[in-house]
Amino acid sequence: MMMRRRTTLLTGCTALTLALAATACGGGPVSAGGGDKSLSGQTVTVAGVWSGSEQKNFQKVLDAFTAKTGAKTQFVSTGDNVSTVVGSKIEGGNAPDVVMVPQVGVLDQFAKKGWLKPLSPTAQQTITADYAPVWKKYGSVDGTLYGLYFKAAHKSTVWYSPNALTQAGVKPPKTYDEMLKAGHTVSDSGLAAFAVAGEDGWTLTDWFENIYLSQAGPEKYDALATHKLKWTDPSVVTALTTLGKLFKDKQLIAGGQKEALNTDFPGSVEKVFGPKPEAGMVYEGDFVAGVAHDQFGKTIGKDANFFPFPAVDGGTAPVVSGGDAAVVLKDGKNAGAGMKLLEYLATPEAAAVWAKAGGFLSPNKKLDLASYADDVTRATAKSLVGAGDSVRFDMSDQAPAAFGGTKGAGEWKLLQDFLRDPSDPKGTAAQLESAAAKAYQG
Template identity: 75%
Template sequence: MRRPTTTRRTVTTASAVLALTLGATACGGSPGPASGKELSGQTVTVAGVWTGSEQKNFKKVLDAFTEKTGAKTDFVPTGDNVSTFVGSKIEGGNAPDVVMVPQLGVLQQFAGEGWLAPLSQQTATTAGANLAQVWKDYGTVDKTYYGLYFKAAHKSTVWYSPSAFEQAGVAEPKNYAEMLKTGRTLADSGLPAFSVAGEDGWTLTDWFENIYLSQAGPEKYDRLAAHTLPWTDASVVAALTTLGELFKDKQLVAGGSEGALRTDFPASVEQVFGPAPKAGMVYEGDFVGGIAKDEFGRSLGKDAKFFPFPGVGNGKAPVVSGGDAAVVLKDGKNQKAAMRLLEFLATPEAASVWAGAGGFLSPNKEVDPASYGDDTTRATAESLVRAGDSVRFDMSDQAPAAFGGTKGAGEWKLLQDFLRDPSDPKATAAKLEAAAAKAYRN
């Protein structure tokens, strides 16, 4: 899944954070890599999918690295198909030194191709102190630690209009059934419950994953993600049945299924927080808040709020996440400086640069919550860190791209078909299994 770019007000400059970092180290705080200009004259090439404000804010992190070490950096946009971009660069003898990998399946592919260098012991040690074990596990392939998770997304947040809730006389729901009841009350007051971005298939995978994780539990979630549990399993049919209850209810889905299938993700946020609201809630990750604020002038915590995706039945509230991992390519021209960059990215100081700039969550538990620029983002970040090892990585991002990450194919298309007609969950599960079996076999 490709997450959208968000833009937020810059509240902490890279140089300010760096000054605090060096001061903390001098006063006996947790030291990062040794300071100095030992890499002067060297250049690290970093490739990633980020554009717009995400790229701008990541460059603030790279500037802090330059100030710390003297190494210059060169950021190269990959486009959405990171695998194709990196493969062509390696083949052409012009591989970047570091790649920010947005999908777990792609990280595993790179490791399988033999493209990655293991992370340095210093990076592993720093990450061991600062990250929950689950993030290190996701960065590890065949017992070798290759990927440092630097940026995360909290994909278990339901965003709503407080004024719509107030008008309907409802409060934040505490469980899934209550959420649907709240939605129907919203509809009775004149506003459909959810704006669903059905035109973008990845949002539908996120709906499914949150329901499945809560209803089936983490063990089955892990097995389904690895395709050691078939999609025809009764737990998948049960989750699709639960999701279908929402999809088939025109009170709950703004514009019904056909309207949802014509709504892309940015439009789904606009339908809740734009000038002419068409729904009271929109489910997606923490990045919804950035769009509500930057595109529609909403004040986070005042006229744009969120509640955690609620537990289904007797299940726990899920915490699904995505993330971007930094890896070092063997074929890069400056492996020493590349490793040094990852040692820096493993520190809370590096994460604090982007946290202050906005549009960012860090899985690093040592990042000071005060680094975040507003209370809502701070609460989201704290929720993600507090979840610890119960976090589960976006399932579609773990799958081969042919199944979990291709427009008009695989899981994206089949869940769009299910949104259009959710009457037969068992048949949809069978189609998902056929598509998954083919993709994992290849």
């Protein structure tokens, strides 16, 4: 969202543990109007967090739907606060037909407010037959399936300029401590180690989640994600302390903390891959590749590459994922055509449109890997589709939006405050617990 949690992997990545997929339904082909222009004269309004190159590439998918069905489409970018924007549109009698929901917590919220239509039998059959159980789980609320995951993200990738690392004489690290050491070597060579997008609080939650999953382990991660474990737990304080060592090291962060707090996600990618590089590395999801390629003309695998987020303190290297789920609103003026769009998004045909454009991973196992534009993405997609079950969904995306998905509030704001002053991890943990408790009770 702007650009929020997005998609790609790399060759040699730790097994991306997710068996995903979404295809044309198991018992027969999904029909989005059958190619007979049966939806001519109708307009489907779609709301989502995407902007920039992501919005442009999703529009190509919508245009393909139009060519197939005759339905016109209109995309409305919500920015990060998708929950607030969609809620106000519903209250104002101007609900979109389809929303691309970037957070499990928001999907849960929408369903419990009675805003969503259960998926059609065709879509449900598709997901049951072709999606890994984890995606059906995250698309369901109280046993009812509402969301179709169209776009998946691998959130455990550290992107770097091969030229910058080569000039510094360092290789992609295997552990978190090695990564910080390599960062100091890059800094000594004239560039900062990392560009940090502190203006976008969601990037900071991703830093925390990768450290926490590796350091504390999957069981505690699951417990914290559902607030069965309090944020005041010592494991949280330990992870914040680890993250704070990076935040307070002016050699490691381009421009220091102040500049990081004024750098958004696209800006952080520009600091590494733009015309005037300021840093050698940027941590974020595979969707970094789309920005590096589309906005700065980088060849993925040559001018821009990544290494898996490394293991922390002897733990297992983390694999954090995310995704954008298509849902249909009951109050949309054309919910029927909206459901047809959702059925189309389930097909490999739809996924191939964005796959060819880049900056995208599909959880559709019937999508031909040749559809992807480069070897790095192709290897990532293969790993994603064929993976196991150790992956964990983005923690902040599982939380209520008030805590895990609202600009200027909750976890986003508190981690921005922590970036500004990381001297009191225990105090920050207490503030996080207070905000989480309030949001989960609400």
